[in-house]
Amino acid sequence: MSIINMEVSTFSDLSVVTPKAEPFIKWAGGKQALLAQILPHFPKSFERYYEPFIGGGSVFFALNHHKAFVNDENEWLIDTYKAIRDNYVGVVRELDKLTNTREDFLRIRAIDPRSISLEKRAAQFIYLNKTCFRGLFRVNKKGQFNVPYGEYQRRYYAVENLAAAANALKKVEFTVGDFEKCLIGITSNDFVYFDPPYFKLGGYSDFNRYTAGQFREAEHLRLASLCNELDAEGIRWAVSNSDTPFIREIFKGFRFENIKARREINLKSQDRNVNELLILNY
Ligand SMILES: C[S@@+](CC[C@H](N)C(=O)[O-])C[C@H]1O[C@@H](n2cnc3c(N)ncnc32)[C@H](O)[C@@H]1O
Numbered sequence: 001m002s003i004i005n006m007e008v009s010t011f012s013d014l015s016v017v018t019p020k021a022e023p024f025i026k027w028a029g030g031k032q033a034l035l036a037q038i039l040p041h042f043p044k045s046f047e048r049y050y051e052p053f054i055g056g057g058s059v060f061f062a063l064n065h066h067k068a069f070v071n072d073e074n075e076w077l078i079d080t081y082k083a084i085r086d087n088y089v090g091v092v093r094e095l096d097k098l099t100n101t102r103e104d105f106l107r108i109r110a111i112d113p114r115s116i117s118l119e120k121r122a123a124q125f126i127y128l129n130k131t132c133f134r135g136l137f138r139v140n141k142k143g144q145f146n147v148p149y150g151e152y153q154r155r156y157y158a159v160e161n162l163a164a165a166a167n168a169l170k171k172v173e174f175t176v177g178d179f180e181k182c183l184i185g186i187t188s189n190d191f192v193y194f195d196p197p198y199f200k201l202g203g204y205s206d207f208n209r210y211t212a213g214q215f216r217e218a219e220h221l222r223l224a225s226l227c228n229e230l231d232a233e234g235i236r237w238a239v240s241n242s243d244t245p246f247i248r249e250i251f252k253g254f255r256f257e258n259i260k261a262r263r264e265i266n267l268k269s270q271d272r273n274v275n276e277l278l279i280l281n282y
Helices: 003-010 032-041 057-064 075-096 102-109 118-131 160-168 217-232 245-250
Strands: 047-053 068-072 172-176 190-196 238-243 256-257 276-280
Touching: 032 057, 032 075, 032 256, 032 276, 047 256, 057 068, 057 160, 068 075, 075 172, 075 217, 160 172, 160 256, 190 217, 217 238, 217 245, 245 276
Parallel strands: 047 068, 047 190, 068 172, 190 238
Antiparallel strands: 238 276, 256 276
């Protein structure tokens, strides 16, 4: 046996030899392009990693921490992560059955995700994300997905990446719901990264919605007050948001790092050059 083979075969943690996963969905506000600016500000070591607004998971996958608590208000998204973790091969089989035409898109979009198996639900989610207009996620008041067809010919998945994602997701405990309720049991040895829907200058369009709920001034204030409570308990956190007077005001007293943003998914050109902040309490 060669030395290389010996070393590999003695690793107990497979993540050491498996490539890191990347997000397998396109997600508004995704941080993939900003990782090199964000990650160096994270603490060098901590026990457990919390991410209450997981979205496409770019920061989570890049960090690949050994123990993570992941939350989002979007239940369909969290179900998709669970399906990939438990049976990515089954999800791939379902995805391979879905053809990319306008008629099929409309038929698949109309299926109630709660009426089908976990694997089919995840395949439906990934399929809609890859074939709908700009990969947006928007639902109506009844929770029905209503983004129009996008007319793209892109592949739905890369199997090696889904395998790596399944591996990373095995270290996760998932919750679905509001960010305030997912930090139960957190201690001062842990670290939280909050990446909420951004505070917007100039109003909110429907395309800023990820769930049937809304994230507006009141929610940003709620997040700032939670951050103050965590700070008082000595728990370290980082928050991403837009660099606006409102955000600077509600996080007054904490450290601000400038992040140069490049927005891809925003429709309004006035939003494209707004810089971002990483707010830190350590
Ligand atoms: C900016 S995205 C996160 C992007 C993610 N960091 C990435 O790189 O893809 C914000 C996420 O917050 C979720 N969300 C919206 N309101 C929420 C709430 N009140 N509690 C928890 N999650 C919420 C949305 O579903 C969305 O996935």
